[in-house]
Amino acid sequence: MRIPQRAGERPPKFRSLSVGVALGIAVLTHCAWARATIVERVVAVIGERALLWTDLMHRATPSRIQIRMQTRDPNMISVQEQEMYKEVLDRMIDDRLEEQQADKAHISVSSDEIDRAIDNIINQAQATQGRAVTKQDVLSEIHRRGMTEQEFRDELRRQILEGKLLELRVRPRVRVTEQDARSTYQRFAQDTREQQSVEVRIIALRVQRQAEPREFKARMALAEEIVRRARSGTDFCALVQQYSDDITTRATCGSRGPQAFSTLLPEIQDAVQAGKAGEVSDPVGVHFGPDEAIVVVMPLGAAKVPPFEDVKNEMTQRALVDALERGRKQWLQELRRKVYIDVRL
Secondary structure, eight states, rough: OOOOOOOOSSSSSSOOOOOOOOOOOEEEEEOSSOEEEEEEEEEEETTEEEEEHHHHHHHHHHHHHHHHHHHOHHHHHHHHHHHHHHHHHHHHHHHHHHHHOOOOOOOOOOOHHHHHHHHHHHHHHHHHHSSOOOOHHHHHHHHTOOOOHHHHHHHHHHHHHHHIIIIIIGGGOOOOOOOHHHHHHHHHHHHHHHSSOOOOOEEEEEOOOOHHHHHHHHHHHHHHHHHHHTTTOOOOHHHHHHOOSSSGGGGTBBOOOOOGGGSSSSHHHHHHHHHTTOOOOOEEEEETEEEEEEEEESSOOOOOOOOOOOOHHHHHHHHHHHHHHHHHHHHHHEEEEEEEHEEOO
16 A cells, blocks of 8 residues: 555656536625635536535645645646646546445445555555654655645545455456566566666777778778677777777777666667677667767676566566556446536536
Protein backbone atom coordinates (compact mmCIF):
# COMPACT_ATOMS: atom_id res chain seq x y z
CA MET A 1 0.00 0.00 0.00
CA ARG A 2 1.44 3.36 -0.98
CA ILE A 3 0.90 6.83 0.43
CA PRO A 4 -1.93 8.07 -1.75
CA GLN A 5 -1.24 10.70 -4.38
CA ARG A 6 -4.09 13.16 -4.19
CA ALA A 7 -5.75 14.05 -7.42
CA GLY A 8 -3.87 16.42 -9.65
CA GLU A 9 -0.67 16.09 -7.66
CA ARG A 10 2.48 16.71 -9.73
CA PRO A 11 4.90 15.40 -11.00
CA PRO A 12 3.24 11.93 -11.23
CA LYS A 13 0.24 11.80 -13.45
CA PHE A 14 -2.39 10.64 -11.04
CA ARG A 15 -4.85 7.87 -11.64
CA SER A 16 -8.39 8.70 -12.60
CA LEU A 17 -9.96 10.74 -9.82
CA SER A 18 -13.52 11.50 -9.26
CA VAL A 19 -17.15 11.65 -9.67
CA GLY A 20 -19.48 14.17 -11.16
CA VAL A 21 -21.41 17.19 -10.22
CA ALA A 22 -24.92 18.41 -10.91
CA LEU A 23 -27.33 21.17 -9.95
CA GLY A 24 -26.40 24.81 -10.06
CA ILE A 25 -27.26 27.01 -7.12
CA ALA A 26 -26.50 30.70 -6.90
CA VAL A 27 -26.87 32.53 -3.63
CA LEU A 28 -26.71 36.28 -3.87
CA THR A 29 -26.15 38.24 -0.68
CA HIS A 30 -26.68 41.96 -0.58
CA CYS A 31 -25.60 44.44 2.02
CA ALA A 32 -25.82 48.21 2.25
CA TRP A 33 -22.40 49.02 0.77
CA ALA A 34 -21.21 45.85 -0.92
CA ARG A 35 -22.41 42.93 -2.89
CA ALA A 36 -20.91 39.42 -2.53
CA THR A 37 -21.76 36.41 -4.65
CA ILE A 38 -21.38 32.82 -3.52
CA VAL A 39 -21.87 30.37 -6.36
CA GLU A 40 -22.49 26.64 -6.10
CA ARG A 41 -22.97 24.62 -9.22
CA VAL A 42 -23.21 21.10 -10.45
CA VAL A 43 -20.13 19.83 -12.26
CA ALA A 44 -21.44 16.35 -13.05
CA VAL A 45 -24.46 14.13 -12.66
CA ILE A 46 -24.11 10.36 -12.19
CA GLY A 47 -27.45 8.64 -12.39
CA GLU A 48 -29.64 10.66 -10.04
CA ARG A 49 -26.77 12.01 -7.93
CA ALA A 50 -24.95 15.27 -8.44
CA LEU A 51 -21.37 16.26 -7.83
CA LEU A 52 -20.95 19.88 -6.82
CA TRP A 53 -18.21 22.38 -7.51
CA THR A 54 -17.39 22.51 -3.80
CA ASP A 55 -16.92 18.71 -3.79
CA LEU A 56 -14.48 19.02 -6.65
CA MET A 57 -12.63 21.95 -5.09
CA HIS A 58 -12.30 20.10 -1.79
CA ARG A 59 -10.91 16.98 -3.45
CA ALA A 60 -8.55 19.04 -5.61
CA THR A 61 -7.12 21.21 -2.81
CA PRO A 62 -3.80 19.31 -2.43
CA SER A 63 -3.35 19.35 -6.20
CA ARG A 64 -3.87 23.10 -6.37
CA ILE A 65 -1.32 23.57 -3.61
CA GLN A 66 1.19 21.44 -5.50
CA ILE A 67 0.68 23.33 -8.75
CA ARG A 68 1.11 26.71 -7.07
CA MET A 69 4.29 25.52 -5.36
CA GLN A 70 5.79 24.66 -8.75
CA THR A 71 5.09 27.89 -10.63
CA ARG A 72 4.04 31.49 -10.09
CA ASP A 73 3.07 32.07 -13.69
CA PRO A 74 -0.69 32.77 -13.57
CA ASN A 75 -1.21 31.54 -17.14
CA MET A 76 0.61 28.28 -16.41
CA ILE A 77 -1.34 27.87 -13.16
CA SER A 78 -4.63 28.38 -14.99
CA VAL A 79 -3.80 25.83 -17.70
CA GLN A 80 -2.53 23.21 -15.24
CA GLU A 81 -5.48 23.68 -12.88
CA GLN A 82 -8.03 23.28 -15.67
CA GLU A 83 -6.40 20.02 -16.73
CA MET A 84 -6.17 18.89 -13.12
CA TYR A 85 -9.87 19.62 -12.42
CA LYS A 86 -10.87 17.46 -15.38
CA GLU A 87 -8.71 14.59 -14.17
CA VAL A 88 -9.95 14.91 -10.59
CA LEU A 89 -13.55 14.99 -11.73
CA ASP A 90 -12.99 11.96 -13.94
CA ARG A 91 -11.63 10.06 -10.97
CA MET A 92 -14.53 11.18 -8.78
CA ILE A 93 -16.94 9.77 -11.35
CA ASP A 94 -15.07 6.46 -11.30
CA ASP A 95 -15.16 6.49 -7.49
CA ARG A 96 -18.94 7.00 -7.49
CA LEU A 97 -19.43 4.15 -9.95
CA GLU A 98 -17.23 1.87 -7.83
CA GLU A 99 -19.15 2.82 -4.69
CA GLN A 100 -22.38 1.83 -6.41
CA GLN A 101 -20.90 -1.52 -7.40
CA ALA A 102 -19.58 -2.04 -3.88
CA ASP A 103 -23.05 -1.41 -2.44
CA LYS A 104 -24.57 -3.95 -4.82
CA ALA A 105 -21.95 -6.55 -3.89
CA HIS A 106 -22.19 -5.69 -0.16
CA ILE A 107 -18.49 -4.84 -0.04
CA SER A 108 -17.21 -2.46 2.60
CA VAL A 109 -13.93 -1.36 4.21
CA SER A 110 -13.47 -1.44 7.97
CA SER A 111 -11.41 0.92 10.14
CA ASP A 112 -9.12 -2.01 10.98
CA GLU A 113 -8.35 -2.49 7.29
CA ILE A 114 -7.43 1.17 6.96
CA ASP A 115 -5.23 0.95 10.06
CA ARG A 116 -3.46 -2.07 8.58
CA ALA A 117 -2.93 -0.15 5.34
CA ILE A 118 -1.29 2.66 7.30
CA ASP A 119 0.93 0.11 9.07
CA ASN A 120 1.94 -1.25 5.65
CA ILE A 121 2.87 2.25 4.50
CA ILE A 122 4.99 2.73 7.62
CA ASN A 123 6.75 -0.61 7.08
CA GLN A 124 7.44 0.16 3.42
CA ALA A 125 8.80 3.60 4.32
CA GLN A 126 11.11 2.05 6.91
CA ALA A 127 12.38 -0.52 4.42
CA THR A 128 12.97 2.16 1.78
CA GLN A 129 14.58 4.76 4.02
CA GLY A 130 16.48 2.37 6.26
CA ARG A 131 15.37 4.09 9.45
CA ALA A 132 12.53 4.04 11.94
CA VAL A 133 9.34 5.69 10.64
CA THR A 134 6.38 6.48 12.89
CA LYS A 135 2.74 7.07 12.13
CA GLN A 136 3.30 10.72 12.94
CA ASP A 137 6.01 10.88 10.27
CA VAL A 138 3.54 9.57 7.72
CA LEU A 139 0.85 12.01 8.82
CA SER A 140 3.32 14.89 8.66
CA GLU A 141 4.06 13.98 5.05
CA ILE A 142 0.34 13.78 4.35
CA HIS A 143 -0.23 17.20 5.90
CA ARG A 144 2.61 18.58 3.80
CA ARG A 145 0.71 17.42 0.73
CA GLY A 146 -2.38 19.34 1.86
CA MET A 147 -4.44 16.42 3.26
CA THR A 148 -5.97 16.00 6.67
CA GLU A 149 -5.78 12.68 8.48
CA GLN A 150 -9.44 12.01 7.69
CA GLU A 151 -8.89 12.75 4.00
CA PHE A 152 -5.92 10.39 4.09
CA ARG A 153 -8.07 7.64 5.57
CA ASP A 154 -10.82 8.34 3.02
CA GLU A 155 -8.32 7.97 0.19
CA LEU A 156 -7.05 4.70 1.63
CA ARG A 157 -10.61 3.47 1.95
CA ARG A 158 -11.19 4.21 -1.74
CA GLN A 159 -8.01 2.36 -2.71
CA ILE A 160 -8.87 -0.68 -0.61
CA LEU A 161 -12.43 -0.71 -1.92
CA GLU A 162 -11.19 -0.53 -5.48
CA GLY A 163 -8.77 -3.38 -4.79
CA LYS A 164 -11.61 -5.58 -3.57
CA LEU A 165 -13.73 -4.74 -6.60
CA LEU A 166 -10.85 -5.46 -8.98
CA GLU A 167 -10.35 -8.84 -7.37
CA LEU A 168 -14.06 -9.60 -7.70
CA ARG A 169 -14.93 -8.09 -11.10
CA VAL A 170 -11.68 -7.71 -13.08
CA ARG A 171 -9.20 -10.33 -11.87
CA PRO A 172 -11.27 -13.29 -13.23
CA ARG A 173 -11.02 -11.75 -16.72
CA VAL A 174 -7.23 -11.40 -16.69
CA ARG A 175 -4.83 -14.04 -17.97
CA VAL A 176 -1.09 -13.38 -18.03
CA THR A 177 1.15 -15.59 -20.19
CA GLU A 178 4.92 -15.93 -20.35
CA GLN A 179 4.81 -13.96 -23.59
CA ASP A 180 3.17 -11.10 -21.67
CA ALA A 181 6.01 -11.29 -19.14
CA ARG A 182 8.61 -11.26 -21.92
CA SER A 183 6.99 -8.24 -23.58
CA THR A 184 7.09 -6.45 -20.23
CA TYR A 185 10.74 -7.46 -19.87
CA GLN A 186 11.58 -5.96 -23.26
CA ARG A 187 10.07 -2.61 -22.22
CA PHE A 188 11.87 -2.83 -18.89
CA ALA A 189 15.20 -3.56 -20.59
CA GLN A 190 14.78 -0.66 -23.00
CA ASP A 191 13.86 1.75 -20.20
CA THR A 192 16.81 0.55 -18.13
CA ARG A 193 19.27 1.12 -20.96
CA GLU A 194 17.89 4.57 -21.74
CA GLN A 195 17.86 5.74 -18.12
CA GLN A 196 21.21 4.39 -17.01
CA SER A 197 24.43 6.19 -17.79
CA VAL A 198 27.25 4.57 -19.70
CA GLU A 199 30.84 5.62 -20.34
CA VAL A 200 32.24 4.86 -23.78
CA ARG A 201 35.73 5.29 -25.23
CA ILE A 202 35.74 6.03 -28.94
CA ILE A 203 38.37 6.30 -31.66
CA ALA A 204 36.81 8.27 -34.51
CA LEU A 205 38.24 8.28 -38.04
CA ARG A 206 36.56 11.00 -40.08
CA VAL A 207 35.60 10.33 -43.68
CA GLN A 208 34.50 13.09 -46.07
CA ARG A 209 30.94 12.44 -47.18
CA GLN A 210 31.95 12.76 -50.84
CA ALA A 211 35.06 10.62 -50.38
CA GLU A 212 36.06 8.28 -53.15
CA PRO A 213 35.38 4.57 -52.49
CA ARG A 214 39.10 3.88 -52.27
CA GLU A 215 39.47 6.55 -49.55
CA PHE A 216 36.67 4.97 -47.52
CA LYS A 217 38.21 1.54 -48.03
CA ALA A 218 41.56 2.82 -46.78
CA ARG A 219 39.99 4.35 -43.66
CA MET A 220 38.12 1.13 -42.96
CA ALA A 221 41.33 -0.85 -43.32
CA LEU A 222 42.99 1.48 -40.80
CA ALA A 223 40.05 1.03 -38.39
CA GLU A 224 40.36 -2.75 -38.67
CA GLU A 225 44.09 -2.49 -37.94
CA ILE A 226 43.34 -0.37 -34.85
CA VAL A 227 40.88 -3.01 -33.66
CA ARG A 228 43.42 -5.75 -34.22
CA ARG A 229 46.09 -3.88 -32.26
CA ALA A 230 43.71 -3.01 -29.42
CA ARG A 231 42.57 -6.61 -29.10
CA SER A 232 46.22 -7.73 -29.16
CA GLY A 233 46.97 -5.66 -26.07
CA THR A 234 48.05 -2.24 -27.38
CA ASP A 235 46.99 0.46 -24.94
CA PHE A 236 43.66 1.89 -26.13
CA CYS A 237 44.52 5.38 -24.86
CA ALA A 238 47.70 5.37 -26.93
CA LEU A 239 45.68 4.42 -29.99
CA VAL A 240 43.27 7.29 -29.27
CA GLN A 241 46.18 9.71 -29.09
CA GLN A 242 47.67 8.41 -32.32
CA TYR A 243 44.62 7.97 -34.53
CA SER A 244 41.41 9.62 -33.28
CA ASP A 245 40.19 12.63 -35.25
CA ASP A 246 38.00 13.72 -32.31
CA ILE A 247 40.45 16.15 -30.74
CA THR A 248 38.07 16.97 -27.87
CA THR A 249 38.50 13.48 -26.38
CA ARG A 250 42.14 12.74 -27.10
CA ALA A 251 43.16 13.87 -23.61
CA THR A 252 40.46 11.73 -21.96
CA CYS A 253 41.24 8.43 -23.71
CA GLY A 254 38.33 8.88 -26.13
CA SER A 255 35.72 9.33 -23.38
CA ARG A 256 33.23 12.12 -22.78
CA GLY A 257 32.48 10.75 -19.34
CA PRO A 258 29.25 9.05 -18.22
CA GLN A 259 26.34 9.80 -20.55
CA ALA A 260 22.72 8.76 -20.71
CA PHE A 261 22.52 5.74 -22.99
CA SER A 262 19.68 7.37 -24.93
CA THR A 263 21.95 10.28 -25.93
CA LEU A 264 24.41 8.05 -27.78
CA LEU A 265 24.19 7.71 -31.56
CA PRO A 266 22.08 4.66 -32.53
CA GLU A 267 25.07 2.89 -34.11
CA ILE A 268 27.10 3.37 -30.93
CA GLN A 269 24.16 2.17 -28.81
CA ASP A 270 24.14 -1.03 -30.86
CA ALA A 271 27.89 -1.49 -30.35
CA VAL A 272 27.56 -0.97 -26.60
CA GLN A 273 24.70 -3.47 -26.35
CA ALA A 274 26.56 -6.06 -28.43
CA GLY A 275 29.78 -5.89 -26.42
CA LYS A 276 30.96 -6.20 -22.86
CA ALA A 277 32.72 -3.67 -20.69
CA GLY A 278 36.35 -3.39 -21.78
CA GLU A 279 35.83 -5.15 -25.13
CA VAL A 280 36.70 -3.40 -28.38
CA SER A 281 34.01 -3.34 -31.06
CA ASP A 282 34.35 -3.94 -34.76
CA PRO A 283 34.52 -0.73 -36.82
CA VAL A 284 31.15 1.05 -36.95
CA GLY A 285 30.04 3.64 -39.50
CA VAL A 286 28.28 6.73 -38.11
CA HIS A 287 27.31 10.26 -39.16
CA PHE A 288 29.04 13.22 -37.49
CA GLY A 289 27.39 16.42 -38.73
CA PRO A 290 28.35 17.01 -42.36
CA ASP A 291 30.90 14.21 -42.26
CA GLU A 292 30.84 10.50 -41.77
CA ALA A 293 33.13 8.56 -39.50
CA ILE A 294 34.28 5.08 -38.74
CA VAL A 295 34.47 4.54 -35.01
CA VAL A 296 35.92 1.90 -32.74
CA VAL A 297 34.00 1.62 -29.49
CA MET A 298 35.10 0.38 -26.08
CA PRO A 299 32.24 0.51 -23.52
CA LEU A 300 33.42 0.93 -19.93
CA GLY A 301 30.10 0.73 -18.16
CA ALA A 302 27.44 -0.76 -20.38
CA ALA A 303 23.88 -0.50 -19.08
CA LYS A 304 23.31 -3.68 -17.13
CA VAL A 305 20.04 -5.52 -17.69
CA PRO A 306 19.51 -8.77 -15.80
CA PRO A 307 18.57 -11.87 -17.83
CA PHE A 308 14.86 -12.57 -18.19
CA GLU A 309 15.01 -15.73 -16.10
CA ASP A 310 16.47 -13.75 -13.17
CA VAL A 311 13.53 -11.34 -13.13
CA LYS A 312 10.79 -13.55 -14.57
CA ASN A 313 8.61 -13.42 -11.45
CA GLU A 314 8.89 -9.65 -11.23
CA MET A 315 8.09 -9.24 -14.93
CA THR A 316 5.08 -11.55 -14.58
CA GLN A 317 3.83 -9.44 -11.68
CA ARG A 318 4.33 -6.25 -13.66
CA ALA A 319 2.48 -7.76 -16.60
CA LEU A 320 -0.36 -8.68 -14.24
CA VAL A 321 -0.53 -5.15 -12.84
CA ASP A 322 -0.63 -3.72 -16.38
CA ALA A 323 -3.34 -6.19 -17.40
CA LEU A 324 -5.40 -5.37 -14.30
CA GLU A 325 -5.16 -1.65 -15.06
CA ARG A 326 -6.33 -2.23 -18.63
CA GLY A 327 -9.11 -4.43 -17.30
CA ARG A 328 -10.11 -1.80 -14.74
CA LYS A 329 -10.42 0.87 -17.43
CA GLN A 330 -12.48 -1.43 -19.64
CA TRP A 331 -14.74 -2.37 -16.72
CA LEU A 332 -15.29 1.28 -15.79
CA GLN A 333 -16.12 2.12 -19.39
CA GLU A 334 -18.72 -0.65 -19.34
CA LEU A 335 -20.21 0.81 -16.16
CA ARG A 336 -20.31 4.29 -17.67
CA ARG A 337 -22.29 3.02 -20.64
CA LYS A 338 -24.95 1.71 -18.26
CA VAL A 339 -25.36 4.89 -16.22
CA TYR A 340 -26.48 8.40 -17.16
CA ILE A 341 -23.45 10.68 -16.80
CA ASP A 342 -23.53 14.39 -17.59
CA VAL A 343 -20.28 16.28 -17.13
CA ARG A 344 -20.75 20.04 -16.81
CA LEU A 345 -17.30 21.24 -15.89
